[in-house]
Amino acid sequence: MWKRARVLAGPVGIGLAVVLVAGCGGGAVDPGRAEPAEPVATGPVPEGLDEFYAQKLEWEDCGPYETETESELDDALECARVSVPLDYANPDGETAEIAVSRMRASGAPLGSLLINPGGPGASGLAMAGIAQNTEIGERFDVVGFDPRGVGASTPQVRCLTDAEIDADRTEDDVDRTPEGVARAEERNRDYADTCAERAGVDLLAHVGTREVVRDMDVIRSVLGDEELNYLGFSYGTRLGSTYAETFPANVRAMVLDGALDPEQDPVEEVIAQAAGFQVAFDAFVADCVTSAECPLGTDPAQAVARFRALVDPLIGNPAATTDPRGLSYRDAITGVQQGLYTQNLWGPLRGGLSSLADGTGDSLLMLADLYEGRADDGTYSNLGDAFTAIRCMDDPPVTDPAVAGESDMRYRQAAPFLDDGRGTGLAPRDVCAFWPAPATGEPHTISAPGVPPIVVVSTTEDPATPYQAGVDLAAQLGGSLVTYRGNQHTVVLDGVGCVDDAITDYLVDLTVPADGLTC
Numbered sequence: 001m002w003k004r005a006r007v008l009a010g011p012v013g014i015g016l017a018v019v020l021v022a023g024c025g026g027g028a029v030d031p032g033r034a035e036p037a038e039p040v041a042t043g044p045v046p047e048g049l050d051e052f053y054a055q056k057l058e059w060e061d062c063g064p065y066e067t068e069t070e071s072e073l074d075d076a077l078e079c080a081r082v083s084v085p086l087d088y089a090n091p092d093g094e095t096a097e098i099a100v101s102r103m104r105a106s107g108a109p110l111g112s113l114l115i116n117p118g119g120p121g122a123s124g125l126a127m128a129g130i131a132q133n134t135e136i137g138e139r140f141d142v143v144g145f146d147p148r149g150v151g152a153s154t155p156q157v158r159c160l161t162d163a164e165i166d167a168d169r170t171e172d173d174v175d176r177t178p179e180g181v182a183r184a185e186e187r188n189r190d191y192a193d194t195c196a197e198r199a200g201v202d203l204l205a206h207v208g209t210r211e212v213v214r215d216m217d218v219i220r221s222v223l224g225d226e227e228l229n230y231l232g233f234s235y236g237t238r239l240g241s242t243y244a245e246t247f248p249a250n251v252r253a254m255v256l257d258g259a260l261d262p263e264q265d266p267v268e269e270v271i272a273q274a275a276g277f278q279v280a281f282d283a284f285v286a287d288c289v290t291s292a293e294c295p296l297g298t299d300p301a302q303a304v305a306r307f308r309a310l311v312d313p314l315i316g317n318p319a320a321t322t323d324p325r326g327l328s329y330r331d332a333i334t335g336v337q338q339g340l341y342t343q344n345l346w347g348p349l350r351g352g353l354s355s356l357a358d359g360t361g362d363s364l365l366m367l368a369d370l371y372e373g374r375a376d377d378g379t380y381s382n383l384g385d386a387f388t389a390i391r392c393m394d395d396p397p398v399t400d401p402a403v404a405g406e407s408d409m410r411y412r413q414a415a416p417f418l419d420d421g422r423g424t425g426l427a428p429r430d431v432c433a434f435w436p437a438p439a440t441g442e443p444h445t446i447s448a449p450g451v452p453p454i455v456v457v458s459t460t461e462d463p464a465t466p467y468q469a470g471v472d473l474a475a476q477l478g479g480s481l482v483t484y485r486g487n488q489h490t491v492v493l494d495g496v497g498c499v500d501d502a503i504t505d506y507l508v509d510l511t512v513p514a515d516g517l518t519c
Contacts, residue, residue, distance in 0.1 A: 008397050019106045023177040028480045038367035043250060044227045046217075048091050053221040065099050065152040066123060067381055074129045079241040082222055086206050086214045094202070098215055100145045101125040101150035106138045112253070113140035114216060116147070118234030118258070118384045118490075120209075120394075121386030123151035130493050135504050143223065144152025147239075148215060149199075149207040150358075150386045156209060159195035159385040162378055169372065172315050172329045176424040178407070181401075184428035195385065198341075205437035206384070206391030213243040217250060218291070218480055227252035229507060234258040234465055237456075238394070240274040241473060248451035253507050256459040258490040260471075263445045267407050272466050274415035280340040280463035281307075281417045283487045285318040288350055295353040304417045310356050312420060319361035325366075333418065335367035340463050342488040360412040390433055402480065404429045446476040454479035457499065461487040483518040 040051035062079040066072070073079075079101045086094040101110075101124075113136065115127045128144035131137035147158040158480020160168065173184050216239065220228045229252050232240040237256035244251055260269070274489060285303040288294040295310070296303040310333050316324050319327030327335075339349025343365070352363035373381035398404050408427030411420035432439075454477045467483075474481040484491045484499055498519035507509040 005459065014024075020501050021269060023349045023479075024338050025253070026261045027432035028409075036379070042221045042224050043222070047087070049088075049218070052218050055083055057082065057222055058362075059102065062101060062125065065101070067151050073101065073125055075437075076132075077103055077125070077128055079125065079152075082145075082215070082219055083500060084218050086148075088214050096206075097150060097154045098145055098219065099125060100143055100219060101128040102144075103128045103132065103142045104139065105141050106132075108139070109141055111227075111229055112139070112143050112218060112220075113229045113231060113507065114143050114145065114223075115231045116145070116233065116236030116239050118232075118236045119150070119222065119383065119387055120147070120238075121150055121157075121383045121388075122235075122391035123381065123383075124270070125152065126369060133337045134493070136493075136507055139508050140229065141223070143219070145216075145219060147207075147386075147390075149203060149213045149382075149389060151381065155200070155203050156382055157195075157203060157386045157389045158382050159388075160380075162380050165372070165380050165384065166325060167332055169334075169368070170318070170328045173428075174267050174315055174329070174420050174422050176422050176426050178187040178426060181426050181428045188428060188431045189434040191431050192434040192436060193387075195347060195389065199385070199389070201436045204316065204389050204435070205393070205440075205518075207389050208440045209238055209242050210440045212239055213246050216243055218249055220250065221231045225252075231492065231493070231507075232257070235260060237260060237465075237473065240454075241448075241477065244448040244451045244454060244477065246445050248448040249381070249453050251454070254508060255457065255492060255503055255507065256454065256470075256473065257456055257492045258465040258475040259456055260465060261469040261472045261476075263443055263472065263476065264469065266396060266444050267275075267403065269469075270407065271410050271414050272469070273295070273464060274411045274418065276461075276466040277337060277340055278415040278417060279461055280487060281336075281415075282348055283461060284349065287346060293354070293358045295350065297346045307353075307417055308420070311351060314361075315420070318400055320359060320410075321362045321365050323362070323365060325365070327356070327365045331363050331368040332356070332361065332369050337463075338367040338371040344485075344488075385419045392432035392435040393437065393439055394515060396439045396442055397435065398429055400431060401426075425438045440463040445512060446473070448477060451477065455503065455506050455513060456480070457482045457484060457490075457492055457503070459484045459486050459491055461485075462489050463487075479513070480512050480517075482513050483516075485518065 038238035039054045039056040045053040059078040059080045062073040063078045065079045082098040083095050085091040088094050117124050117127050117186040123146050124144040128142045131142045145151040227248055230240055237259045240254050240256045285300050289298045289300055298308045314329035314332050318328045321327050339345040346502040355363045404427045405425045409423050414425050456470050456474035456479055458467045460467050492503055
């Protein structure tokens, strides 16, 4: 099978999204807020798109919108579908249907607040429940959505069967000999060809950020908002910054948490992310070694070596699990990285490493399944396929084998705990080098003249979206930077009062946080 390269800019760390949404209660609906009787566009309408901007939504129970990983949407949510052109250059052609969810404001609403959890490729329907029992949830109809190609939206990017994904996860892909690199590239080429055949090139060519932000503007209009209020996590910050650049006059308020820097070369982004995960691993180790039962010992200086001694034997020799799949080397690394997204998962990660030391891999496999979007019944969301498709459209691919090899060595240097010691200076070009559609995005400095103040939130020890990216994005947007000192991926609405109070004041009253605010 094939190896899918993965940049870990997950949907609020994927695992953290579960922490944030779990336990939300029902929200009250404002009985005095009626839907418009007739379809009408709100705000400016691009030429030729009147029928899309003026469509009337049919809100209904969210049961039909539930997917493999969004299987228990809050009963208080209501859902609908928004029709958009598959290709905005041809609005009379095929359409896509964007699944949206809504938690009605419990008080007098200021409008809607659109939320995206990241990924790319993560479902956002459950995110509509994130602000319940807060002033934000009182003053806004909170709206989640599955971007085109994702989750309950149709058509869906679906390239692999569940069995094929399981098989793919057994591929360790550590051979850096010329023969091993050639085999890995052949798997990547096969994956791209399979995706083109099963999902269709027309869909794959139109799932990038460039199109999604146009969908967001349609959503803004059909929700009845003259201006957009938006909260984006992780990859959702790229959606936000691109929307601000494309529709600066349509922004009321925007919060970008866990930033991707659109100016950053994708290779540099991956290296910076590797360094971020090393920092997170070191923080985890510092906490773990305070216990005599830490599976990595009691000396932080020896932790990387002890970690490698635990995981390296898995190469070609999966650990036993109660699940017949076993724990592959690749899944062990994925599970560890999932556990580093937030301190809330340090306990399961420590337990997983302890179990591995005892010869069993169930706990790390569970963490890997969480990351990969695998449900208990063995079915997968389309997160992995959508992630790849969107990433390949958003950034130009690495096509030079020499650059791929150099990047691999730099990655190992930036994150020693992820280095299996097999680097040779050779590495396979990833799937995007063989993608059937050319990228529609490229690194550039964001320019959004006239956009209102935007708030960027950046966490000092964020493993997936390093702190400096937030600093740089805030500077490009001429926005406000809120710094959170912590070890996790994203923080807004995670119960940190200093952050949440500032963001609430901004979204509700448009009060920009004080310069240099640090929480």
